[in-house]
Amino acid sequence: MAKDNKQFYHALKVSYDSCIGCSHCMISCPTEAIRIREGKAIIYENKCVDCGECLKVCPVYAIYIEEDDFNKINNYKHRIALVPEVFFGQFPAEMSKKQISDAILAFGFTEVVEVEISAPILAAQINNYAAANPDVKPLISSFCPAIVRLIQVKFPALTQNIMLLKPPIDITSLYVRKKMSEEGVQPEDIGVFYISTCAAKIAAIKSPVGEDISLINGIINMDTLFNKVFKYLKNEKSQEPEEVYKSINDTFSGWSLTSGESSHIKGRSLAIDGIHNTIEILEKVENEEIKNIDFLELRACDESCAGGVLLTANRFLVAETINNSKVSLQEYQTLDINHYKDYITERMTIQKVKPRSMMKLDENMEIAMMKLKKASKILQSLSLTDCTACGAPNCQAFANDIAQGNAEINQCFFIQRNKEISGEITVEESVNELKKIWGTRKFINKRK
Amino acid sequence: MKKLFFEYSVEAGNFTKAGDASSNFKKVLKQLNVDPQVIKRIVVALYEGEVNIVAHSVGGNIFCNIDPKSVNLILKDDGPGIPDINKAMQVGFSTASAKVREMGFGAGMGLVNMKNNVDFLKIESEMGKGTKVELTVNL
Numbered sequence: 238m239a240k241d242n243k244q245f246y247h248a249l250k251v252s253y254d255s256c257i258g259c260s261h262c263m264i265s266c267p268t269e270a271i272r273i274r275e276g277k278a279i280i281y282e283n284k285c286v287d288c289g290e291c292l293k294v295c296p297v298y299a300i301y302i303e304e305d306d307f308n309k310i311n312n313y314k315h316r317i318a319l320v321p322e323v324f325f326g327q328f329p330a331e332m333s334k335k336q337i338s339d340a341i342l343a344f345g346f347t348e349v350v351e352v353e354i355s356a357p358i359l360a361a362q363i364n365n366y367a368a369a370n371p372d373v374k375p376l377i378s379s380f381c382p383a384i385v386r387l388i389q390v391k392f393p394a395l396t397q398n399i400m401l402l403k404p405p406i407d408i409t410s411l412y413v414r415k416k417m418s419e420e421g422v423q424p425e426d427i428g429v430f431y432i433s434t435c436a437a438k439i440a441a442i443k444s445p446v447g448e449d450i451s452l453i454n455g456i457i458n459m460d461t462l463f464n465k466v467f468k469y470l471k472n473e474k475s476q477e478p479e480e481v482y483k484s485i486n487d488t489f490s491g492w493s494l495t496s497g498e499s500s501h502i503k504g505r506s507l508a509i510d511g512i513h514n515t516i517e518i519l520e521k522v523e524n525e526e527i528k529n530i531d532f533l534e535l536r537a538c539d540e541s542c543a544g545g546v547l548l549t550a551n552r553f554l555v556a557e558t559i560n561n562s563k564v565s566l567q568e569y570q571t572l573d574i575n576h577y578k579d580y581i582t583e584r585m586t587i588q589k590v591k592p593r594s595m596m597k598l599d600e601n602m603e604i605a606m607m608k609l610k611k612a613s614k615i616l617q618s619l620s621l622t623d624c625t626a627c628g629a630p631n632c633q634a635f636a637n638d639i640a641q642g643n644a645e646i647n648q649c650f651f652i653q654r655n656k657e658i659s660g661e662i663t664v665e666e667s668v669n670e671l672k673k674i675w676g677t678r679k680f681i682n683k684r685k
Numbered sequence: 686m687k688k689l690f691f692e693y694s695v696e697a698g699n700f701t702k703a704g705d706a707s708s709n710f711k712k713v714l715k716q717l718n719v720d721p722q723v724i725k726r727i728v729v730a731l732y733e734g735e736v737n738i739v740a741h742s743v744g745g746n747i748f749c750n751i752d753p754k755s756v757n758l759i760l761k762d763d764g765p766g767i768p769d770i771n772k773a774m775q776v777g778f779s780t781a782s783a784k785v786r787e788m789g790f791g792a793g794m795g796l797v798n799m800k801n802n803v804d805f806l807k808i809e810s811e812m813g814k815g816t817k818v819e820l821t822v823n824l
């Protein structure tokens with residue numbers, strides 16, 4: 238895939254036609270990456286980790302995830318759909334994996350490959366990696382790209398704890414490419430399309446962290462494919478299920494669910510889902526308040542990938558479906574991918590994950606000290622109600638914005654009132670300040 | 686040279702709040718663009734000192750001084766004091782109560798861990814009066 242010139246690709250976008258400037262997204266953002274300006278949500282790109290919390294709370298579907306045009310698959314002679322287990326976990330039990338896969342093929346793909354077939358190879362490699370790096374404690378999984386980015390921007394010291402191993406998507410793609418080229422297919426004829434559960438995976442594919450090139454040619458959002466396939470299967474007469482291509486018939490590894498990974502890792506491990514839970518743990522790990530943990534499986538979404546924003550079915554039901562048909566990784570050893578174990582393990586490492594702290598007030602420490610002083614002085618003059626009328630998620634963020642020159646003290650509703658009383662500014666001037674934040678439409682008198 | 690100063694008070698026996706000062710100061714250091722690995726060393730040392738005040742003293746205060754060259758921390762409490770500092774500094778030495786051990790503390794590793802993370806450490810203590818731990822990390 239042609240790499241974006243921008244340093245950090247973000248898959249989350251705001252539709253300015255739909256956005257009503259309600260501030261739900263701003264309040265829910267775990268990295269305080271959103272502000273309201275002119276009645277619309279804007280995302281600070283260097284702070285966003287593509288976790289998708291904003292999308293989940295948006296009442297008007299104004300936040301969306303950019304995807305590739307479905308027809309892009311036709312640019313390739315061999316069109317591989319790389320499908321995560323949770324996709325299959327969304328369908329009613331009477332629809333077999335085989336039927337679902339056939340439906341995917343009916344939409345133009347030439348092969349369906351399940352992402353999790355690489356789970357046993359990865360599990361073995363993580364254990365090897367942990368044994369070879371006993372000083373890295375806790376070892377943090379690289380599975381969830383939102384978490385990798387969260388660590389880069391909010392817990393930079395812990396970038397050293399991230400295991401430098403490719404996630405299952407890339408490993409499975411490595412296998413597919415190798416296998417096909419052995420069969421005589423030209424590399425440029427292979428199009429691997431990932432059916433994405435979330436924005437973070439898309440961002441990771443479009444601007445990979447720790448990898449030079451992406452092994453994925455394009456992305457289809459999971460909801461797009463689900464709607465197509467579900468409708469197709471509803472209208473099709475049910476067929477007798479046959480053996481599923483390149484996976485285990487109607488069973489699951491559970492790798493992408495909570496504990497799906499950590500349960501295969503030796504030693505003491507914790508499995509944590511939900512980005513706020515993750516932040517809480519990382520704060521403690523960073524202070525070494527939590528010691529003697531060997532492995533941390535951290536996932537941004539509640540119920541891990543079953544809770545991905547691009548899933549249609551309820552996350553608890555998806556997790557239940559998968560858990561009910563979960564088999565041990567032993568059973569995956571029979572799959573063809575295991576013949577490529579050596580080839581894959583030689584290519585599994587990624588480069589160091591670099592910190593890119595977003596919390597700094599300035600690159601230069603002396604200037605940052607001045608800004609910090611200014612921000613704490615400003616904070617003392619604020620209401621501390623975190624009312625968000627200034628277009629920032631809380632008073633502290635607003636004070637920091639002012640110190641950095643990105644906001645004006647007169648945007649504070651309480652300061653405005655006080656200045657009106659003392660005659661420093663007029664009511665009209667206050668309203669104009671608010672209009673800059675919330676747009677003019679909210680100030681039309683609807684009672685007239 | 687520019688300086689910044691922060692002060693935190695630490696309550697004795699309250700393990701729910703133990704770590705608040707460390708987390709708060711960590712945020713400050715991140716905002717100042719201090720190297721992440723250096724932040725980690727400072728915060729680990731500070732956290733050990735903070736927990737010691739909670740676990741072993743009647744309460745105290747933490748004074749943090751920052752300039753572009755170094756971070757200097759003074760952790761002061763009002764007693765009971767450490768009878769034998771050399772002994773307290775030994776790996777595994779602890780007088781922690783059963784209650785404290787239940788909370789996951791009391792391995793006798795705190796002061797050692799603190800020493801290993803800082804560039805300068807001085808501990809002064811007077812029985813009945815209190816303990817003063819001073820440490821510096823160069824930036």
Ligand SMILES: Nc1ncnc2c1ncn2[C@@H]1O[C@H](COP(=O)(O)OP(=O)(O)OP(=O)(O)O)[C@@H](O)[C@H]1O
Nearest residue numbers: 737741766773779780781790791792793794795796
């Ligand atoms: N501020 C203090 N006041 C009184 N005694 C202290 C203080 N700090 C440390 N000590 C004494 O020194 C001993 C060793 O401290 P250290 O921090 O190394 O271990 P610990 O606190 O017992 O266990 P750990 O820190 O591993 O949880 C303590 O058990 C305690 O007796």
Ligand SMILES: [Mg+2]
Nearest residue numbers: 736737795796
């Ligand atoms: Mg201690």
